[in-house]
Amino acid sequence: MNYNGGNTTGFASPAGDNLEGRIDLAAMLDLSRPSRYPVRVAGDALASRGIFAGDILIADAASPPAHGKVAVVMLNGTVLVGQLAYRQQQWWLASGTQGTAPVAVTGDDAEIWAVVTGLIRTQV
Amino acid sequence: MPVFGLIDGNSFYCSAERAFAPELRGIPLVVLSNNDGCAIARTAEAKALGIKMGEPWHLALRRPACKQVEWRSSNYPLYGDMSRRMYEVLAARVPQVEPYSIDEMFLDLTGLPDLENFCRRLRDDVRRLAKIPTCVGIGPTKTIAKLANRIAKDDFSLRGVCDLRDPATRANCYAQSPLSMVWGIGGKTAEKLNKLGITSIADFVRLAPEQVRELLTVTGARVQAELRGQSCIPLTLMPPPRQAIAVTRSFGRLITSWDELREAVAAFATRAAEKLRVDGLQAGHLSVFAHTNPHNGDAWYSASRAAQIEPTADTLALITEAVRLLRAVWRPNFRYFKAGIMLGDLAPAQQQSGLFNTRDAVKSARAMAALDAVNARFGSGTLRPAATGMIKTWAGRQARHSPRYTTSAEEMLVAQAF
Structure with missing residues (x-):
C-alpha cells in the first residue's frame, strides 16, 4: 500500500488532518518558468564566488543583469559564466581568477544570456 | 471587431539550436529530417546559398557552396520544450494563445492599445526569455494575420511586425502579392485560378462570392471572406480529437x-x-x-x-x-x-x-x-x-544530434567558468 503517514489500518493517525506535501525543490527553484534554464559549470575559475565545476546553475533570462551578479554570457562563440561589472557605460565580465583582465561584453557576438539566480550541488 | 496576431519563430529549429550554441550564429545552418534525409529548417544564410526546403541533403552536399554549411540532426525533445517556452511567454502577455504548430501561434489581440509597439515588445520578450527570434503579423482575420506574418518575414524594413488592419494598406498589398501566398490556397488551387487569369490576391478578392464557391467550394469561399476582412475562423484553444x-x-x-x-x-x-x-x-x-x-x-x-x-x-x-x-x-x-x-x-x-x-x-x-x-x-x-529489440540496429541515422539541453540532466548547457 501507499502509506503517507495518515492512512493507518488500526488506530486513526493523529496526523491525518495535517498532512502536507513533501518539499518540492523543483517548485522552489521554479524550473518550469519559460525563462529558466539549468546550466552546468565547467572549471573552477569561480571558486572564489563559491561556484565549482559540476555545479548546476539556475539561469533566469527574465532576471535583469546587475553589477556584481553572476551571469551566463555568450561571447565570441563560447558560453561563459562569470561576474558582471558595469563600467564606462558598458557590461564587462570580470574574471574570478586574480590577474586575468575583464573582457567587454560588446559586439554582435556578445549576449548576456541569463542571470544566475540559484545553484544546486548534488555532491558536497 | 476582432484582431488576430500570428507569431512565428524564424527558422524555428535552427533558432532553437543557436539559442544554446553561439558558434552557430551568423553562419549557414540547416536542420535535417529524421534519418538525416532532407533539410527541414534553414537559416537566412543557408537560404541565401540556394538550399531548398525539403532538399535531400546528400544531393545538396554535391554543390561546392553547401560544403561550408553546418548541419544538425533534428532534436525534437529540444524543439518541443522551446516551443513550450515560447507559448508560455506569450500566454503570460496575451489574453488567448492558440499553439497552431510547433513554431507558430495565433494570438487574440482584440482591444489591445498601441498594437504595433505591443507586438514589438512581445517579440523582444520571446527573443530574450525563450531565445527564439520571431515575426508577427496582425489582421482582422486569421488568414490576414497569416499573410501579414509572411510579409513581415520577407520584408526586413518592417523590423519583424506587419499590420494589415488598415483596408487601404491591405488593398495595396493584395495588388502586389501572388495568390499562392495565401494560407488555405494550395499550389494546385493557385494553378487552377491562374489559368483563369486570377493571379494576385486582389484578383481573387474581387470575384463574386458565388463564383468562388462554385470554383473552390465552401472552403475557398471562407478564405475569400477572411481576406475581405470577415472573420470566419475563430481561435481554437483545444486540439481537435485524434482521428488516427x-x-x-x-x-x-x-x-x-x-x-x-x-x-x-x-x-x-x-x-x-x-x-x-x-x-x-x-x-x-x-x-x-x-x-x-x-x-x-x-x-x-x-x-x-x-x-x-x-x-x-x-x-x-x-x-x-x-x-x-x-x-x-x-x-x-x-x-x-x-x-x-x-x-x-x-x-x-x-x-x-x-x-x-x-x-x-x-x-x-x-x-x-x-x-x-x-x-x-x-x-x-x-x-x-x-x-x-535490445539494440535498435534499424534506428534512423542521427549523426549530429545536439544535446537535449533542457530535458536531459546529462546534457544541459555547459558554461565555462571565467
Missing part, C-alpha cells in the same frame, strides 16, 4: 531480416500505444505497412495489411496484433526502406471488460499505468517490451 495515430519511420539502413523488421514494428506499436494512453484512448483498427526504397534502384515492393482488433491501448496486445499483420506483409529477399503502423477507430478507453473480450481490461490498464509511470520517471524507453 500513425508511427512510421524510414530506416537508418535497409532492413533485410524478419527479426529486425519485427523489432522495428514492435517499437512503432509501443510508441503508438503510448500516444493512445496519453490521450486516454483505445484503438479498434490497426494497419501495418512496409516498402522498399523507390529511389535507389531496388525492386519495388510495397504491402500493407489492416484489421479490426479488440479495442485496446495495451502495448503488448498491439505488438501481438501488429506482428501478426506484419507476417502477411513480409516477403523475403527485399531490402526494406520504410515501415509503419496506423491505429484507427479511436475511442475513449474503457476499463470495463466486455462479455466477449478475451483480455482483462483492468489488469491491462494497471500494467500500462505502471509502465508509463516508470518511463515518465526514468526516461522514455527505460522499461520496454523485449520484442522491440
Whole structure:
C-alpha cells in the first residue's frame, strides 16, 4: 500500500488532518518558468564566488543583469559564466581568477544570456 | 471587431539550436529530417546559398557552396520544450494563445492599445526569455494575420511586425502579392485560378462570392471572406480529437531480416500505444505497412495489411496484433526502406471488460499505468517490451544530434567558468 503517514489500518493517525506535501525543490527553484534554464559549470575559475565545476546553475533570462551578479554570457562563440561589472557605460565580465583582465561584453557576438539566480550541488 | 496576431519563430529549429550554441550564429545552418534525409529548417544564410526546403541533403552536399554549411540532426525533445517556452511567454502577455504548430501561434489581440509597439515588445520578450527570434503579423482575420506574418518575414524594413488592419494598406498589398501566398490556397488551387487569369490576391478578392464557391467550394469561399476582412475562423484553444495515430519511420539502413523488421514494428506499436494512453484512448483498427526504397534502384515492393482488433491501448496486445499483420506483409529477399503502423477507430478507453473480450481490461490498464509511470520517471524507453529489440540496429541515422539541453540532466548547457 501507499502509506503517507495518515492512512493507518488500526488506530486513526493523529496526523491525518495535517498532512502536507513533501518539499518540492523543483517548485522552489521554479524550473518550469519559460525563462529558466539549468546550466552546468565547467572549471573552477569561480571558486572564489563559491561556484565549482559540476555545479548546476539556475539561469533566469527574465532576471535583469546587475553589477556584481553572476551571469551566463555568450561571447565570441563560447558560453561563459562569470561576474558582471558595469563600467564606462558598458557590461564587462570580470574574471574570478586574480590577474586575468575583464573582457567587454560588446559586439554582435556578445549576449548576456541569463542571470544566475540559484545553484544546486548534488555532491558536497 | 476582432484582431488576430500570428507569431512565428524564424527558422524555428535552427533558432532553437543557436539559442544554446553561439558558434552557430551568423553562419549557414540547416536542420535535417529524421534519418538525416532532407533539410527541414534553414537559416537566412543557408537560404541565401540556394538550399531548398525539403532538399535531400546528400544531393545538396554535391554543390561546392553547401560544403561550408553546418548541419544538425533534428532534436525534437529540444524543439518541443522551446516551443513550450515560447507559448508560455506569450500566454503570460496575451489574453488567448492558440499553439497552431510547433513554431507558430495565433494570438487574440482584440482591444489591445498601441498594437504595433505591443507586438514589438512581445517579440523582444520571446527573443530574450525563450531565445527564439520571431515575426508577427496582425489582421482582422486569421488568414490576414497569416499573410501579414509572411510579409513581415520577407520584408526586413518592417523590423519583424506587419499590420494589415488598415483596408487601404491591405488593398495595396493584395495588388502586389501572388495568390499562392495565401494560407488555405494550395499550389494546385493557385494553378487552377491562374489559368483563369486570377493571379494576385486582389484578383481573387474581387470575384463574386458565388463564383468562388462554385470554383473552390465552401472552403475557398471562407478564405475569400477572411481576406475581405470577415472573420470566419475563430481561435481554437483545444486540439481537435485524434482521428488516427500513425508511427512510421524510414530506416537508418535497409532492413533485410524478419527479426529486425519485427523489432522495428514492435517499437512503432509501443510508441503508438503510448500516444493512445496519453490521450486516454483505445484503438479498434490497426494497419501495418512496409516498402522498399523507390529511389535507389531496388525492386519495388510495397504491402500493407489492416484489421479490426479488440479495442485496446495495451502495448503488448498491439505488438501481438501488429506482428501478426506484419507476417502477411513480409516477403523475403527485399531490402526494406520504410515501415509503419496506423491505429484507427479511436475511442475513449474503457476499463470495463466486455462479455466477449478475451483480455482483462483492468489488469491491462494497471500494467500500462505502471509502465508509463516508470518511463515518465526514468526516461522514455527505460522499461520496454523485449520484442522491440535490445539494440535498435534499424534506428534512423542521427549523426549530429545536439544535446537535449533542457530535458536531459546529462546534457544541459555547459558554461565555462571565467
